[in-house]
Amino acid sequence: MLEGTTAEIRERKALRVNPAKTCQPIGAMYAALGINKCMPHSHGSQGCCAYHRSHLTRHYKEPIVATTSSFTEGASVFGGLANLKTALSNIFTIYQPDIVAVHTTCLSEVIGDDIPTIIKKSKVEGIIPEGKIVIHANTPSFVGSHVTGFANQCEAFVKYLAESSEETKNVMNLFPGWVEPADMRELKRLASLVGVEFIMAPDTSDVLDSAMDGKYEMYPDGGTTVADLKAMGDSFLTLALGPLASTPAATTLEKKCNVPHKVLELPIGVSATDAYIDALRLAGDTSVPKELERERGRLIDMISDMSQYLHKKKVAIFGDPDHITSMVSFLVEIGMEPAIIVTGTPGKKWEAKIKEICKPVNEDVVVHAFSDIHFLHQWVKANPVDLLMGNTYGKFVAKSENLPFVRFGFPILDRVGHRAFPTLGYTGAMRLIEKITDAFFDKRDREDADQDIELVL
Structure with missing residues (x-):
């Protein structure tokens, strides 16, 4: 499919081909779905909301509920005040959420709609029922x-x-941070094992991976309650995982309610999970339970068993900055060599951080923020690697270059395990090693000559 891609790299300042990111409202919609009885609302055209819902539905394989202001030509010229007021009236009448989380789109931002003022007017006019909440x-x-x-x-x-x-x-x-429902469940499991009381926000476990019981619930039992969101101001500490995704909320909470915060990388791999467990231990003034020590030991054993297949293997990787930072650290831990790293999100400081992480194994690593998968493909053509890691859009590059491919991040549209099995924590790291080694072994089983195929690799 991508045979026309050449190894020659040309500088592109105003064009992205197959960008390794998507737009802000999708992230806002996902965060809102992690709040109990919350209706995400897209203030813009109907097409935007439809695309965001379908993208999340394909990734999570769950029906994504969201509403829209359904801008037409009139709203595009005169503003969306009337559209949003009508939408809020319909939402509370028909869907009866506890809270509506309004997020803007390109169109409403260019117009300059004053959402806080519209919300205040809606309260005064009784459009927002008593006890119900609208935020933006x-x-x-x-x-x-x-x-x-x-x-x-x-x-x-x-x-x-x-x-x-x-x-x-x-x-x-x-x-x-932005992680899978299974990862949020794993984070809660680890915190509970260490013995810490916590409020997780947002929490999409039991929302976007809810059990099939034959009855549709628009608002599943999962998600952070409004009462818990309000209570966050009385907590003694905020632990924010993933600097890009979680720092703004943590710093704002500290300024507003004097709750101190600590920012950690996502706990992918040994060191990052150690840091998370240690932060929980210190926060709760507890000790690490034997169960977690044994989990860590099993991970170390698996790394040792598979080291001969991982050592010095070159990796091309793309995705979101928080995911990549921890994943690259893990690859370095297990002896692999990140060769090229790409994200679609801007961030020069992030580039410097990634290069520092990779320095022990590859000082010549290529790191590009605000880049695209097309650039990564061109680079790989001229500099062969052993493994490709990223979301589903990487499958075309993997096919074109005959590369083992391990899916991680967002979106994953052609597999289902990502929402069911964590990649965070010690058990998640073991699953990652399984996926990486399986990708290598499957390629050999497909391609080795009959006389070279081994029963045991």
Whole structure:
């Protein structure tokens, strides 16, 4: 399919081909789905909302609920005040959520709609029922990426809802970043094992991986409740995972309610998971349980067993900055060599951080923020690698270059395990090693001559 891609790299300043990102509202929508009885609302055209819902539905294999202001030519010229007021009236009448999370699109941002004022007018006019809540986040698609949209929506929950009673409670806030429902469940499991009380926000476990019981629920039992969002202001600490996705909410909460925060990388691999467990231990003034020590030991054993197949294998990787940072650290831990690393999200400081992580194994690593998969493909043609890692869009590059391919990140549209099995924590790292080695072994089983195929590799 991509045989026409050449190895010659030309400088492109105003064009991205197959960008390794998507737009802010998708991230905002995902964050809102992690709140119990919350309706995500797209303030813009109907087509935007339809695309964002379909993209999330394909990734999570669950029906994504969201509403839209359905802009037409009139709203595009005169503004979306009337559209949003009508939408809110219909939403509370028909769908009866506890909270509506409004996020903007390109169109409403270019027009300059004043969403806070529209919300205030809707309250005064009785459009928003007593006891119901409407919040908003600015998420223009022409800047940032889906990760910044997620971060902006999470920050909006803090701005609108977090309260402080001046009485600090023995509860910790846990901001998970943009990770899978299975990963959020794993983060909660680890925190519970260490013995820490926590509030996780947002939380899409039991929402976007809910059980099939034959009955459709528009608002599943999962998700962070509004009461918990308000209570975050009385916590003694916020642990924010993933600097890009979680830092804005954590810093805003500290300014608003004096809750100190600590930012960690996503716990992918040994060191990052160690850091997460240690932060939980210190926060809860507890000790690490034997169960987690044994999990870590099993991971170390698997790394040792598979090291001969991983050592010095060159990897091309693309995805979201928070995901890549921890994944690259893990690859370095297990002896692999990241060769080229690409993200569609802007960030020069991130580039420098990744190069520092890779220095022990490859000082010549190529790192590009605000780039695209087309650039990665061109580079790989001239500089062969052993493995490609990224979301589903990488499958075309893998096919073209006959590369083993391990899917991770967002979106994964052609597989299902990502929402069911974590990649975070020690058990998640073991699954990653399984996926990486399986990709290598499958390629050999397909391509080795009959006389070279071994029963045991």
